[in-house]
Amino acid sequence: MRYEPVSIPEKFSKFSEHYRPKVIAQMNDYQFKLARVQGDFVWHSHEHTDETFLIVEGELTIEFRDGQVKLKQGDMFVVPKGKEHRPRAAVECKIMLIEPAGTVNTGDAGGEMTAPDDVWI
């Protein structure tokens, strides 16, 4: 039987849009998603789940109503369930998101930045 690694750099080379997460792997009912982000995202929260950000390349700020966290390559952060947050990046940043399958990128906020769910690459 032939088993293939999932290469994060190789997967990033396959898309260029911003704020459009792509699924690269699934573990039980959780998915690993890659995204390129640049500019300000929308304020939102995820009512039913924590959400994990892992910085693959670049710098990302996650704003909260009562503070912020600045993340760089090799950093990770778990945004607690129900906590309002807004990711932003002055220049393009590559991130991995880990969250339950079916988690919508804009959470409770909706709107035009809502990306199609469950898009594999």
Place this chain on the structure above:
Amino acid sequence: MRYEPVSIPEKFSKFSEHYRPKVIAQMNDYQFKLARVQGDFVWHSHEHTDETFLIVEGELTIEFRDGQVKLKQGDMFVVPKGKEHRPRAAVECKIMLIEPAGTVNTGDAGGEMTAPDDVWI
């Protein structure tokens, strides 16, 4: 409120043992664990869960009864629930494991390579 990133390189600097996973973050009931691995681990499987390997530095081979997968920095692989596997690394490799809290490193095999569970760093 002050929020702190979880720095993967900084966490790795805090321990040196092999095959002793350390928890660095939790998302819902899943944990992110760092491990330094070198040499052959034991054949084992996890009856109730998939297990994710992400290679932070170095090279890791995961053997299966019917094949193997060779992973390098930036690669990831999800070992399916119930699938027998044996990680091995000729030279030290740094990995991140993502799996449900309570997952024992040796799964169904037990033995002297079994590490204490839920050790945070």
